[in-house]
Amino acid sequence: MSTTPDPLAALGTIPGVADSVDSVRKAVDRVYGHRIMRRRSNEVTSEAALRGARGSAALSGAEWALEEVRRRSDFSGDGEARAVGGALRLTAEAGQLLSIWRQSPLRVLARLHLVAAADADEAAGRPRLAGESVDEPLIELPLPDADEVAGRLEGLSRLIIQGGSAPALVTAAVVHGELITLRPFASCNGLVARAAERIVLVGSGLDPKAVCPAEAGHAELGRAAYAAALEGYASGTPEGVAAWIAHCGKAVELGVRESTAVCEALQRGAA
Numbered sequence: 001m002s003t004t005p006d007p008l009a010a011l012g013t014i015p016g017v018a019d020s021v022d023s024v025r026k027a028v029d030r031v032y033g034h035r036i037m038r039r040r041s042n043e044v045t046s047e048a049a050l051r052g053a054r055g056s057a058a059l060s061g062a063e064w065a066l067e068e069v070r071r072r073s074d075f076s077g078d079g080e081a082r083a084v085g086g087a088l089r090l091t092a093e094a095g096q097l098l099s100i101w102r103q104s105p106l107r108v109l110a111r112l113h114l115v116a117a118a119d120a121d122e123a124a125g126r127p128r129l130a131g132e133s134v135d136e137p138l139i140e141l142p143l144p145d146a147d148e149v150a151g152r153l154e155g156l157s158r159l160i161i162q163g164g165s166a167p168a169l170v171t172a173a174v175v176h177g178e179l180i181t182l183r184p185f186a187s188c189n190g191l192v193a194r195a196a197e198r199i200v201l202v203g204s205g206l207d208p209k210a211v212c213p214a215e216a217g218h219a220e221l222g223r224a225a226y227a228a229a230l231e232g233y234a235s236g237t238p239e240g241v242a243a244w245i246a247h248c249g250k251a252v253e254l255g256v257r258e259s260t261a262v263c264e265a266l267q268r269g270a271a
């Protein structure tokens with residue numbers, strides 16, 4: 001048996017993290033206990049996917065109304081349309097990659113980027129090379145070089161493959177934070193990072209029916225709060241990492257609130 005310490009589990013001991021984990025668990029349990037979830041969970045899942053995609057696109061600069069996202073079928077226009085289309089494709093694709101994630105996370109990340117970028121990026125599906133620029137205008141963190149990106153991605157991959165006892169929220173927050181900090185691809189890093197967070201939350205069993213769209217919560221908390229929390233994560237300090245995990249926890253709870261409202265609406269309609 002390996003005695004190698006689990007660094008992700010160790011993050012759970014930082015002051016405040018356990019409280020965030022507990023609060024998220026209780027919120028998720030509440031929505032899963034809603035009577036509508038016993039009969040119409042597929043409808044809640046579909047609506048959560050739409051709202052999550054809208055939220056992720058908003059954080060990438062495409063702040064579209066939910067009804068516009070629901071109505072549109074052509075996303076081949078300007079940058080905003082492509083961002084929304086990419087977010088929708090990622091939400092649909094994420095569920096197909098759950099079984100691969102724990103065996104080959106880097107393969108999954110490559111696939112996510114290929115889906116997000118589609119034909120808009122000739123480097124779709126591969127990490128950026130030395131000297132290549134990154135199109136991620138809303139993220140202003142210092143950009144690591146390609147060698148650092150490769151090393152940290154490999155380290156993250158090993159942690160995921162090895163597994164451990166870290167709570168799902170902690171693992172999801174670290175995966176999200178690392179990918180945004182590293183920006184391993186030439187484009188669509190935010191979309192990919194938030195899709196990877198979704199995969200962890202669903203695949204871990206915390207949100208098996210994908211009804212807690214953290215992306216919607218991140219968008220509701222706003223870009224400024226998102227950027228500030230990411231700066232804390234990138235700082236590497238215990239306080240900064242704990243604040244980022246707490247931010248991700250609040251995003252999940254707001255996603256729960258979205259789906260609870262959907263459950264209530266379905267219940268009123270069925271009455």
